[in-house]
Amino acid sequence: MSFAESPLEVPFGAAIDPEEFLRATMHWHFSPETGSAFWLERAGSLGFDPRTDVRTFDDLTLFPNFADELRQVRIEDVIPRGYGPCPDVVGVYESGGTTGEPKRVVLLRDWLDRLLHWSSAQLDAHGFPRDVNWLVVVPTGPHMVGDVIKAQAVSRGGLPFTVDLDPRWVKRLIADGKAAEAGMYADHIIEQVAYLLESQDIGVLMCTPPVLERIAARDDLARLVNKKVRAINWVGTQMDADTRFLYRSEIFPNAVLYSGYGSTMILGNASERVGLTDDDPCVYDPFSPYMSLSVVDPETGKPVPYGERGQVVMHHVSKAMFLPNNLERDLATRVEPPAGQVGDSVADIAPVAEFKSEKVIEGVY
Amino acid sequence: MGRGLISLEALGAHGTFRARNRMAVSDVSGTPVAELSLVPRLYVTRSMAAMHRAHTLPLAERIAALTRAARLFTEGVIGGLTFNEYERVVSRVSGVPIGVVREAAAAVADSAKQAGSTAFEARPAGAVGDWRDPLTREGRAVWTRRGDVFAVHAAGNHPGPHGLWLEALALGYRVAVRPSRREPFTPHRLITALRAAGFGEDHVALLPTDHDAADELLRRSDLGMVYGGDEVVRKYAGTNVLPQGPGRSKILITRDRDWRDHLDTIVGSIGDQGGVACINATAVFVEGDPAPVAEAIAERLADLPSLPPEDEKAVLPVQPAESARAIEAFVLGRAAGLRAWLGDEGLVEELGDGSAVLRPAVYQLDRPDAEQAGIEVPFPCVWVAPWSRANGIAPLRGTLVLTAITGDDELVDRLLDEPTISNVYHGDHPTYWIRPGVPHDGYLGEFLMRTKTVIRD
Structure with missing residues (x-):
């Protein structure tokens, strides 16, 4: 092996030393030749030099929370210069917009x-089939999850079918007290979903808990899921342990049920721990050391x-991006954590009721 | 209790379910006595769907099962509790005096026994109960259900209201009950008995939920019934959900009657049932000077003892001290400036174990249209007001039971004609009088059923 x-x-x-990795990343993002304009512009006002002063993951708390600046920044400025003049960009994505203007x-x-x-x-470890098609009922467009899952379905040998879901519109409807319209949107x-479940070979279903409930409530769709779908990946909002148990024991007993906890601010998702019992809360472990989580007293x-x-x-630390110290809307x-993981694992995710004075609303998404 | 926590499981259409999400049900001293399984929305959705798919038992089997259930309810050991133990737990948890609980529980059993006839009292005189009736050969109305699945958001103030939805079962509805989280024991026992007596799991269900999933019961049912306050009435009036709002029962005594002859009836109307029922009198209207009437009521109510609810001699309701204090603060606030014949020195007597008795209160109003006359609280609390012919019946509106002690038949006519007065008792009859077969707030069958014309060969 010549990977020196x-x-x-x-x-x-491959095995990785988290702190050695962290220091290399700081060097990359804060060196004039490789760092992004965004970080290089801010480096001078930090009061410390990340290349020498950030030695451990705990040191990431030295950084102020810059996340709000991602709402306004010119997007080219966040790409590290080290990628050269033609970086291989998959896309520009935005946070959900639950807390006002989105971050990019x-x-x-x-x-x-x-x-x-x-x-x-992770999917292999949970027993997800390969070479099957995915029905992906999650936000697409400016939302990263849609494109990532489409790419994942292809990389695992299947074809992705999508139903678009606009979480921002649903939240607007609910905030305005338009429950009937929100219900119409869900029916839509x-x-x-029904057209795709009926006509296509769907092996994996990915959706939010409210959408899954509506599928389960329709006998014809529940039958189709039981006939075709071998694994269900739920994301977006929480699911209580009793509901999870009902799916596993009665409603979709033949499908693997698995959850991810994603955020645009870690550029991906933490993954349900393997081997949880029906009584355990749904515990998520992040992709360490690239993503790390901590749970703090607000x-x-x-x-x-x-x-x-x-x-x-949440912290995201990779060659592609550095997003430290982002306070999420979630409790x-x-x-x-499992041995060797940087930071905490988390369970029982729920939105903070009030966040920076704009109400967070749960909906279809 | 000398035992562990009582486990109250959900009784869903697919069997009993012990949820991971359980809430403690505590007695009036704050000591947990039971754990109630709270089911998630998905569980409700599935149970309701199964109930829609189910087939109703033939009438004769329903009636027989209701009768059997009445016996199991009173004689069986259900969830480890004998009938006496069940009554005691209800009393300890709801704070309703044990004697009142016993009467109410017996009345619930009686309702089950009689539902086969009482439920059908609502059938219009022109309608038959079955299209096979020979009368339909000439063309006839047939009394039919407006739906198949009936959902109830039950009350927890008193076991009595659970007697009502049994009529829906008798009429052939499948019934889903969301119990009050304050007193889930009565519907749990009743539904367990009904199932043992022959109703299927998809015919009658107990679905305890938090608020989030509560609407799902109503959304997935054909018709519903919800107990609550003015807000519930405003929300559901005119919909497929029948609101059961505040009682605001009242007594009117006109000048031609001597109130002294009716003091037992007046005081009983206020204080019987511990004052916790919607059929307890909230206000007394006196043609003439209300002061001597208020004084006499106060004198009679003042001597009622403060006792734990399970005490054989208990007659007053008990609550956790904190909620009793909150009710007291509310009432004292609303009564500020009024003449208090009883209750001016506080309404709460703590029992020393964290619970407190709510003691009777008697206030005198200056005018019959004072808004306090509509304040209904779960203990013997009465507002005594002057009334004259010039006031008319406006102050008497919005009343579940109106006892009119009067010789004026024309006045009685007008009270009966008033749409917002549900029941009129003429003469020496307490507001709490109720028997199986007479309507409580109209017959439930008026809401659950309709007529269709059938003519056949």
Whole structure:
């Protein structure tokens, strides 16, 4: 093996020293030759030099939360210069928009490939079939999840079918008290799902818990799922343990049920831990060290004890992007990580009721 | 209790379900006595779907099963509880005096026994119950259901209201009950008994939920019934959901009658049932000076003892001290400036175990249209007001039971003609009088059923 290379580019699945990797990443993002205009412009006002002062993942808390600036920044400025004049850009994506004007990020090819390699291994570990088609009922357009999952379906040997879902519109309807319109929108989604379930060979269904409930409530669709679908990947909102149990034991007993906890701000998702029992909460482990999570007391910013509730802070650290210290809209239970993982694992995700004075609303998404 | 927590599982259309999401049901001292399984929305959706698919039992089997259920309810050991133990738990949890609970539980059993006849009292005189009736050969109305699945958001103030939805079962509805989280024991026992007596799991179900999933019961049913306050009435009036709102029962005594002859009836109307029922009198209207009437009521109610609800001699309701204090603060606030014949020194007597008795209150109003006359609270609390012919019946509107102690038949005519008065008791009859077969707020059958013309060869 002649990979005497930077820890930024270890082969997929190879062992990595998290702190060595972190220091290499700081060097990349804060060196004038390789860093992005966004970080280089801000480096001077940090009061420390990330290339020498950030040694451990705990040191990431030295950074202020820059996430809000991603709502206004010129998007070219967040691409590291080290990618050269023609970076391989998969797309520009936005946060969901639950908390006002969206934040924007760039998805670069090398990170997508790394993410898919990891998430595909997670799907294998959960018993997801390969070489089957996916029905993907998640936001597309400006939302990263749609494109990532389409690429994932293809990379695992299947074809992706999509039903578009506009979470921002649903949230508007609910915020305006238009429950009937929100219901109509949900019916509109289910109608499109029905066409695909009826006519196509669907092996994996990916959707939100509210959409899954509506599928389960329709006998014809539930039958089709039981006949065709071998795995269900739910994302977007929480699902209580009793509901999960009902799916597994009675409604879709032949399908694997698996969840991811995604965020645009980590450019991907944490993955349900393998081997949880029906009584366990749904525990998510992130793709360490590229994604790391901590669960903090929103008042003090300090980590809460294991088993306690707190607000989720996320870091994304890769060659493609550096997004430290983003305070998410979610509350979670802090869970002990598996050996070797950087940061916390999380469970029982729920939205914070009030966040920066704009109400967070749960809906179809 | 000398036992572990009682487990109250959901009784869904696919069997019993012990949820991971359970809430503690505590007695009036705050001590947990039971754990209630709360089912998620998906569970409700599935149970309701199964109930729609189910087939109703033939009439004779339904009636026989209801009769059997009445016996199991009172004689069986259900969920580890004998009838006496069940009554005691209900009393400890709801704070309703044990004697009242016993009467109400017996009345629920009686309703089950009699539902086969009482439910059919609502059938129009022109209608027959079955299209096979020979009368349909000439063309005839047939009384039929407006739907198949009936959902109930039940009340927890008193076991009595659970007697009502049994009529829906008798009429052939499949019934899903969301129990009050305050007192889920009565519907749990009743539905367990109904199932043991022959109703299928998809014929009668107990679906305890939090607020989020509660609407799903109504959304997935053909018709519903919801107990609540003015807000519930406003929300559901004129829909497929029948609201059961506040009682605001009242007594009117006109000048031609001597109130002293009716004091037992007046005081009983206020304080019987511990004052927790919608058929307890909230206001008394006196043609003439209300002061001596208020004074006499106060004198009689003042001596009622403060006792734990399970005490054989208990007659007043008990609540956790904190909620009793909140009710007290509310009432004292609304009564500020009024003449208090009873209750001016507070309405709460703590029992020392975290619970507190709500003691009777008697206030005198200056005018019959004072808004306090409509304040209904779950203990013996009465507003005594002057009334004159000039006031007319406007102050008497919005009333579940109106006892009119008067010799004026024309006035009685007008009270009966008033659409917002549900029941008129003329003379010496307490507001709490109720028997199987007379309508409580109209017959439930008026809401659940309709007529269709059938003519045949």
